[in-house]
Structure formats: structure tokens, C-alpha cells
Amino acid sequence: MSAHGAAAIEKALARADVRSLLLGLLCRPGLATEAGPAAMGGFYAVLMIAGRTSAVVWALLDAALPSADAPHVAVLRAALAGAAAGDAALAADCAAASAKFAEALALRAAA
Numbered sequence: 001m002s003a004h005g006a007a008a009i010e011k012a013l014a015r016a017d018v019r020s021l022l023l024g025l026l027c028r029p030g031l032a033t034e035a036g037p038a039a040m041g042g043f044y045a046v047l048m049i050a051g052r053t054s055a056v057v058w059a060l061l062d063a064a065l066p067s068a069d070a071p072h073v074a075v076l077r078a079a080l081a082g083a084a085a086g087d088a089a090l091a092a093d094c095a096a097a098s099a100k101f102a103e104a105l106a107l108r109a110a111a
Helices: 006-012 016-026 031-035 037-050 055-067 070-085 092-110
Strands: none
Touching: 006 037, 006 055, 016 055, 031 037, 031 070, 037 055, 037 070, 055 092, 070 092
16 A cells, blocks of 8 residues: 555545555554564555545544554554654644544553
8 A cells, every 4th residue: 555655545545445444454463563564664654644634544543553562553653753753744633633643652652
């Protein structure tokens, strides 16, 4: 999916069936270990670019977070740090959703 870029991901996430499928995949136990941190990190980097203009991205990540194991949380934290280091501004609703996700991710990492 990351090979298609953020615009394609954002368009795909407009479909409920795609969101459901992706949520199911992201909630798969051991995903980050099996797929590898580099592959997951690349995917999340592109997904978070789409999250600059689509709050759906943050809702999806927030929904997947409870099932994330420690390696998955680590990949998410690294991707979020990379996204925060970028210079592109987030839309207002996306900034609020991103901040909510970042807070939940920090709590999950501390657990």
C-alpha cells in the first residue's frame, strides 16, 4: 500500500470496507515482528502523511492501538516521531486527532 503514496491511501480509506480490512490487518498479533520494523515503519510513514489531511487515519490508528504489542508500539512511536519532525502542517481536525493518538500511544508504551 505504501508504494501507492499518501493520496491513494487517503482515497482508499474513504471506503468502509478498506478501513475494516486494514484495521483487521493492523490488529494482527505479531504483525510488526513478522512484517519487520522497516516495512511497517515505511507503511506508517506514508499513512501519517495521509493523516495530515485525513482524520480517518488517526481514528484507524487509535482503533488498532489496543492490540499493538511492544514491537508494534515501538514502530508506531518511531513513525510518529518522524511525522512530527516533518514541516508540513496538519489540518485542524487532524492535528487534534493526531495529538489524541500520540497521547494514547504514550500511555500504551508506558504500560
